[in-house]
Amino acid sequence: MKNIILIAPPAAGKGTLANSLKSLGYEQLSTGDMLRDLAQIDPSLQEKMQTGALIDDETVFKALKNKLNKLGNTPYILDGFPRNIKQAEMYDKLLEELNRDLGVVIYMNTDKNTLLKRATSRVVCPNCGRSYNLLSEELKPIKEGFCDICDQELIRRKDDTEEIFEKRYSTFLDQTAPLIEFYENKNKLFKVDSKVAEKTYEEVKNIIKEEA
Ligand code: AMP
Numbered sequence: 001m002k003n004i005i006l007i008a009p010p011a012a013g014k015g016t017l018a019n020s021l022k023s024l025g026y027e028q029l030s031t032g033d034m035l036r037d038l039a040q041i042d043p044s045l046q047e048k049m050q051t052g053a054l055i056d057d058e059t060v061f062k063a064l065k066n067k068l069n070k071l072g073n074t075p076y077i078l079d080g081f082p083r084n085i086k087q088a089e090m091y092d093k094l095l096e097e098l099n100r101d102l103g104v105v106i107y108m109n110t111d112k113n114t115l116l117k118r119a120t121s122r123v124v125c126p127n128c129g130r131s132y133n134l135l136s137e138e139l140k141p142i143k144e145g146f147c148d149i150c151d152q153e154l155i156r157r158k159d160d161t162e163e164i165f166e167k168r169y170s171t172f173l174d175q176t177a178p179l180i181e182f183y184e185n186k187n188k189l190f191k192v193d194s195k196v197a198e199k200t201y202e203e204v205k206n207i208i209k210e211e212a
Contacts, residue, residue, distance in 0.1 A: 001024070001025065001026070001075040001208065001212065002075070002101070002103035002104050002208060002211050002212065003075055003076050003077070003078070003100075003101070003102070003103030003104075004021065004026065004075075004076075004077045004078070004103055004104055004105075004106060004204075004208070005077075005078045005081075005082070005102070005103065005104070005105040005106070005183075006018060006077060006078065006079050006080070006106050006108060007105060007106070007107045007108070007176065007179055007180065007183075008107070008108035008109075008194065009108075009110070009112075009115055009169055009172045009176075010115060010119060010165060010168040010169055010172060011115045011116075011118040011119035011122060011160075011165070012108040012109075012110050012115060012118075012194045013108060013110075013118070013131075013194050013197055013200065014030075014079045014080060014108065015028075015030060015032075015079060015129065015130075015131045016131055016139065016197050017106075017108065017194070017197070017200055017201060017204060018030065018077045018079040019130060019131075020197070020201045021077055021201070021204065024205070024208075025074075025075060026074075026075050026076060026077050027071055027074045027075070027076040027077070028076070028077050028079055029064065029067050029068070029071075029076050029077065029078055029079060029081070030079040030080050030129065031060050031063065031064055031078075031079070031080040031081040031083075032079070032080045033129050034060075034063040034064065034067065035049060035055055035059075035060065035063065036049070038059075038063065045059075049158075049159060050158050050159055050164065051164070051167060052159060052164045052165075052166075052167030052168035052171055053167070053171060054083050054084065054171060054175060057084070057086050057087050057090065060081065060083075060087065061087065061090050061091075064078075064081055065094070068094075075103075082176075082179060083175060083176050084175040084176060084178075084179070085178055085179065085182055088179055088182055088183075102186070102188055103188075104188060104190060104207060104208065104211050105179075105183040105188045105189045105190065106190050106191075106192055106204055106207065107180055107183075107189055107190070107191045107192070108192055108194035108200065109191055109192070109193060109194060110193065110194045110195055112169060114195065115165070115169065116162065116165055116169075117135060118133055118135075118136075119160045119162075119165040120160060120161070120162055120165065121133055121134045121135040121136075122134075122156070122157065122160050123141075123145075123154040123155065123156055124154060124155060124156075124157055125147035125149070125150060125152050125154055125155075126152060126153075126154075126155050127147065127150045127152040128147065128149055128150050128152075130147060130148070130149060132147075132154060136197075138196070138197055138198060139197060141154060190204075190207045192204060192207075
């Protein structure tokens with residue numbers, strides 16, 4: 001199976017899609033989750049993440065490499081990495097050293113209004129990281145306020161306010177969106193509409209099947 005890179009604006013549903021793809025045998029590698037773990041012991045990291053800015057490339061890459069080293073040959077989904085051209089180049093170099101294929105890059109596209117609504121109605125499980133959306137019948141938890149999987153009380157992410165969403169969205173446009181052309185030029189990019197989670201998942205499954 002090809003590895004997958006997910007490129008998406010904030011609240012497009014990267015985490016939800018990655019979670020669905022796990023049932024096909026993929027491991028989900030979320031740099032956001034790795035950094036949230038690190039931020040628990042590093043308040044300066046937490047402060048920076050709460051402004052909607054990106055964390056420095058070296059810190060992120062080190063955390064990612066650690067996970068990749070432990071993974072062996074299990075196929076994986078990069079959820080939230082790379083976030084800029086520099087990270088994409090660092091990753092290309094690593095793949096070259098490891099003699100591994102890049103796999104496929106999925107760009108999840110949705111309009112800004114939908115994203116804002118999603119960000120401000122998102123709740124997550126602090127234990128397993130699963131995301132839910134209170135405005136969506138499809139993505140609501142079964143039992144209000146609790147995770148379907150671990151029954152933990154769901155919380156709001158601190159960066160899911162309207163103000164921080166705006167900052168994260170503009171960080172996406174400035175730094176992450178150039179990756180679309182970067183991967184188009186390598187003939188690795190597939191665009192999907194991320195309005196309805198179930199449809200997005202089916203679309204991505206077909207892409208993976210065709211590319212296998
Ligand atoms: P996410 O969970 O992917 O929405 O990421 C949450 C926050 O973690 C982002 O707003 C960034 O501050 C940070 N972050 C996650 N992935 C990266 C990355 N690849 N490079 C830099 N910062 C990142």
